[in-house]
Amino acid sequence: MTTLSATDQQRPRSGDRIADNAPPPLGVHAYVTCLYGIVWREVLRYMHQRERFLSALVRPLIWLFIFAAGFRQALGVQNTPPYDGAVLYEVYVLPGLIGMILLFNAMQSSLSMVYDRETGAMRTLLVSPFPRWFLLVSKLVGGVAVAAIQVYVFLIIFYFWEADLGSTGYALLLGPLGALAVLAIINAFGKMFSQRTMAGALAAALIATAVMMAVVIFAWDLPAPSMNYLAVLPAVLIAGFMLGSLALLLSSVVRQLENFAGVMNFVIFPMFFASSALYPLSRIEQSSPVLYYICQLNPFTHAVELIRFALYARVDWASLGIVLLCTAIFLGGAIYAYNPSKGLIARRGGPG
Amino acid sequence: MAVEHRTPEAETPALLVRDVSHAFGDNRALSDVSLEIPRGRFVVLLGLNGAGKSTLFSLITRLYDNVTGEIRIFGADIRRRATAALQRLGVVFQSRTLDLDLTLQQNLFYHCALHGISGADARARTAQALATVGLTDRAEEKVRNLSGGQSRRLEIARSLLHRPSLLLLDEPTVGLDIGSRESVVKIVRSLVEKEGLAVLWATHLFDEVLPTDLVVLLHKGRVLFTGTVPELLAHTEMQTVSDAFRKMTGTAAGTGELAA
Numbered sequence: 237m238t239t240l241s242a243t244d245q246q247r248p249r250s251g252d253r254i255a256d257n258a259p260p261p262l263g264v265h266a267y268v269t270c271l272y273g274i275v276w277r278e279v280l281r282y283m284h285q286r287e288r289f290l291s292a293l294v295r296p297l298i299w300l301f302i303f304a305a306g307f308r309q310a311l312g313v314q315n316t317p318p319y320d321g322a323v324l325y326e327v328y329v330l331p332g333l334i335g336m337i338l339l340f341n342a343m344q345s346s347l348s349m350v351y352d353r354e355t356g357a358m359r360t361l362l363v364s365p366f367p368r369w370f371l372l373v374s375k376l377v378g379g380v381a382v383a384a385i386q387v388y389v390f391l392i393i394f395y396f397w398e399a400d401l402g403s404t405g406y407a408l409l410l411g412p413l414g415a416l417a418v419l420a421i422i423n424a425f426g427k428m429f430s431q432r433t434m435a436g437a438l439a440a441a442l443i444a445t446a447v448m449m450a451v452v453i454f455a456w457d458l459p460a461p462s463m464n465y466l467a468v469l470p471a472v473l474i475a476g477f478m479l480g481s482l483a484l485l486l487s488s489v490v491r492q493l494e495n496f497a498g499v500m501n502f503v504i505f506p507m508f509f510a511s512s513a514l515y516p517l518s519r520i521e522q523s524s525p526v527l528y529y530i531c532q533l534n535p536f537t538h539a540v541e542l543i544r545f546a547l548y549a550r551v552d553w554a555s556l557g558i559v560l561l562c563t564a565i566f567l568g569g570a571i572y573a574y575n576p577s578k579g580l581i582a583r584r585g586g587p588g
Numbered sequence: 589m590a591v592e593h594r595t596p597e598a599e600t601p602a603l604l605v606r607d608v609s610h611a612f613g614d615n616r617a618l619s620d621v622s623l624e625i626p627r628g629r630f631v632v633l634l635g636l637n638g639a640g641k642s643t644l645f646s647l648i649t650r651l652y653d654n655v656t657g658e659i660r661i662f663g664a665d666i667r668r669r670a671t672a673a674l675q676r677l678g679v680v681f682q683s684r685t686l687d688l689d690l691t692l693q694q695n696l697f698y699h700c701a702l703h704g705i706s707g708a709d710a711r712a713r714t715a716q717a718l719a720t721v722g723l724t725d726r727a728e729e730k731v732r733n734l735s736g737g738q739s740r741r742l743e744i745a746r747s748l749l750h751r752p753s754l755l756l757l758d759e760p761t762v763g764l765d766i767g768s769r770e771s772v773v774k775i776v777r778s779l780v781e782k783e784g785l786a787v788l789w790a791t792h793l794f795d796e797v798l799p800t801d802l803v804v805l806l807h808k809g810r811v812l813f814t815g816t817v818p819e820l821l822a823h824t825e826m827q828t829v830s831d832a833f834r835k836m837t838g839t840a841a842g843t844g845e846l847a848a
Contacts (some may be wrong), residue, residue, distance in 0.1 A: 259672070259675035259750070259751075259846075260674055260705050262671065262675075263704075265704070265706075266703075266704025266705075267704065267706045269700075269701050269705065269706040270596075270702060270704050271702055272701060272702065272706075273697070273698055273700070273701020273706075274698075274702070275692075276698070276701070277701075280680070280690060280694065281687060281689065281690070284690070285689075285691040301831060310741070340678035340814075356681045356682075356683035356684070357685045357686040357687070359649070359651060359681055359685065360679075360681070360685045360702070361702065362649075362650075362651060363649050363650075363651075363674060363677070363679050364674070364702040364703060365671045365703065365704075366671070366702075367670075367671070367673075425695070438812045449820070476842045576650050576651060576652045576653045
């Protein structure tokens with residue numbers, strides 16, 4: 237074998253060239269930049285996927301307006317902690333639906349990671365000089381940020397629904413977005429307006445909706461939300477992080493995760509239904525003790541309970557502990573799986 | 589091939605791969621691969637599809653670790669000093685890795701962030717990189733609107749943002765028309781010439797090899813030859829690189845991808 241060697245004239249000269257650049261060490265500021273960049277990309281990509289935004293919002297709304305309305309009669313009012321007295325079923329199911337948003341979002345971002353892995357975008361991420369655990373955690377934070385945006389949009393809708401404004405109030409609130417929808421439908425047939433016009437219309441509709449909200453709150457003299465929307469934020473973030481870690485672990489372990497139907501059947505539905513999201517566990521215990529224990533073991537139950545208590549500015553310490561423990565286990569597993577030397581990726585043939 | 593461990597900084601090669609083997613289960617993808625890329629040289633990694641080029645790239649980019657042997661980028665071991673090694677490495681992967689719905693600029697900003705570069709510095713580097721590949725006037729457009737050759741150029745621009753000293757390109761011209769291929773090759777060659785970058789260019793297209801290049805011939809996971817083009821021709825007693833390749837690998841002539 238011949239050794240490759242540089243001849244004298246090809247050896248690099250010192251000077252102002254790219255190759256002579258010695259890389260600076262990565263300080264705290266660089267880490268912050270990297271985290272911010274990854275989260276920024278996730279949010280930006282999400283904003284460009286309007287269908288995903290809509291479907292993520294429509295799903296819990298269907299449950300709230302249709303499913304909960306029907307179940308209100310069947311299940312009656314709920315009287316379990318943290319509720320002081322009996323509450324409406326819609327109020328009971330709200331934390332479960334927040335959990336649902338987080339669950340769907342986590343699974344969707346894990347799917348996007350499988351997709352990323354195929355297209356190679358995941359490789360671009362992993363070639364970054366930052367430690368791999370940091371890159372994965374940043375990616376998770378990005379997913380949780382997107383989920384938190386959805387949760388708050390959902391909470392705002394719930395607030396106005398709870399206020400029971402009457403038709404005039406709702407007409408005011410929905411007017412701008414309804415007009416936008418009509419415009420979009422017309423445009424879908426006729427293609428009369430440019431993309432730019434539609435983007436402008438969207439922005440105008442959003443601003444108009446915000447103005448209408450302020451008008452309605454002022455004119456109807458609406459009270460503060462019945463639940464603590466601020467205290468719920470840490471619970472949403474922690475629960476979202478746990479579900480995100482689980483999804484990340486799944487994305488690295490399960491190859492067949494590619495299609496969403498599989499995830500629905502084997503992950504989302506069992507986790508969602510075998511939990512306290514839709515009905516108090518005491519009711520499940522009455523009908524099936526075995527199922528009750530399964531529900532107790534389900535980390536999603538504890539994520540929902542954490543959110544439920546946080547909505548009343550209370551901490552369910554047991555749930556918090558379990559959620560944190562599960563996060564540690566799932567995240568540790570995911571980092572192990574993505575570890576270049578020990579991980580499952582190396583053994584299996586790897587992304588891309 | 590004796591390599592000093594304590595060679596002075598100016599003497600360490602841009603990339604050193606020594607005795608690297610890799611297997612997926614029973615499938616042996618690389619067997620005792622050794623190669624060296626001197627600073628500032630254009631090195632062509634020649635091999636057919638399935639020769640192990642992509643596996644080698646995955647190991648060098650530390651997607652998974654090399655179990656045997658060692659890989660060093662400017663003297664930094666990829667396993668033990670991953671950060672130092674990856675900071676000096678730029679990669680253009682075979683598959684497209686841009687965010688189609690984001691603009692050119694946004695794609696580049698994201699990559700800057702992945703290397704801890706922010707603010708005015710990121711903006712300056714982005715502008716410079718776009719100028720290098722001739723896409724300045726399209727900075728605000730979505731990547732979706734770009735042609736294949738343009739997105740390839742953008743990926744090269746992206747790989748330059750953190751000012752690496754070693755550039756890896758995995759089949760960068762596959763699927764491009766002749767004009768785009770020429771412009772991509774020209775951009776990378778001028779980077780070697782003007783900026784002193786070391787380049788490892790994986791390809792199965794022999795017409796991309798110039799007489800002044802160094803060649804590494806990879807076949808079925810083994811390195812069959814490393815050296816200059818004249819050395820390859822002399823060694824095989826052939827007139828063209830493609831004939832030399834066929835003689836060394838014993839592959840039949842006439843496969844379309846081996847066009848000279």
